Amino acid sequence: MKILVGIKRVVDANVKVRPKADGSGMDLMNAKMAMNPFCEIAVEEAIRIKESGDNVEVIAVSIGSSVCQEQIRTALALGADRGILVETENVVEPLSVAKVLKQIVLKEQIDLVILGKLSIDSDNNQVGQMLAALLDYPQGTFACKAELSADDVAVSREVDGGEQTVRLKLPAIVTTDLRLNEPRYASLPNIMKAKKKEIDFITPEELSVEIESKLRVVNVSPPEERSAGVKVESVAELIDKLRNEAKVI
Numbered sequence: 001m002k003i004l005v006g007i008k009r010v011v012d013a014n015v016k017v018r019p020k021a022d023g024s025g026m027d028l029m030n031a032k033m034a035m036n037p038f039c040e041i042a043v044e045e046a047i048r049i050k051e052s053g054d055n056v057e058v059i060a061v062s063i064g065s066s067v068c069q070e071q072i073r074t075a076l077a078l079g080a081d082r083g084i085l086v087e088t089e090n091v092v093e094p095l096s097v098a099k100v101l102k103q104i105v106l107k108e109q110i111d112l113v114i115l116g117k118l119s120i121d122s123d124n125n126q127v128g129q130m131l132a133a134l135l136d137y138p139q140g141t142f143a144c145k146a147e148l149s150a151d152d153v154a155v156s157r158e159v160d161g162g163e164q165t166v167r168l169k170l171p172a173i174v175t176t177d178l179r180l181n182e183p184r185y186a187s188l189p190n191i192m193k194a195k196k197k198e199i200d201f202i203t204p205e206e207l208s209v210e211i212e213s214k215l216r217v218v219n220v221s222p223p224e225e226r227s228a229g230v231k232v233e234s235v236a237e238l239i240d241k242l243r244n245e246a247k248v249i
Helices: 037-052 066-078 094-108 127-135 188-194 235-244
Strands: 002-007 009-011 033-035 057-064 082-087 112-116 139-148 152-159 162-169 172-176 199-202
Touching: 002 037, 002 066, 002 094, 009 066, 033 037, 033 066, 037 057, 037 066, 037 112, 037 139, 037 172, 057 066, 057 094, 066 082, 066 188, 066 199, 082 094, 094 127, 112 127, 127 139, 127 172, 139 162, 152 172, 162 172
Parallel strands: 002 057, 002 112, 057 082, 082 199, 112 172, 139 172
Antiparallel strands: 009 033, 139 152, 152 162
């Protein structure tokens, strides 16, 4: 069985970034980069499935410039078996990512695709749905638990009414939620082993996919700063402000 995990290189979640002065995007100069946290959760789940089953191969895939192999090496150190880097210098949007992953899924004959539900730098939550549509595969979104069997995968997911469990016939696509998070840390021996694991370098052209931008960022601006609150003299004044100014009661 083959499991494919998508990985995205993003700015570290603990780094505070600021918009550029001209509002054309975020200033990432010299910013610390890392694996998207939701992608890391997907890697963790793929490794857990590998450890609980027999003959499971985990393939980590990333799309971007050559520096993205750093995040693939991180996935390999966590326990993935090999990596694939689709090299491009162009801005990659969700639809292009889905098209690239589709070709890799078909080429590698992938049984299960595990993706993070979204990336922290775009919040689109689109790749999983687009990939499922392109491949005509069943999809389990916002997964908080996944149990794999021979022919299907049972996915527990959060819904408004509580928790729902769906059974997806393989091949399938699963997008992970925060509740699936059980952090793993790469040990030094595994980091050394990861350096010897294979990473295949390919281009979108080899997959017959054209990476083109269909979106244009008009402006990026910081959120408005919150103003300090005011002190009130009485409960009556507080209720009056809540009712007439805030209009919450």
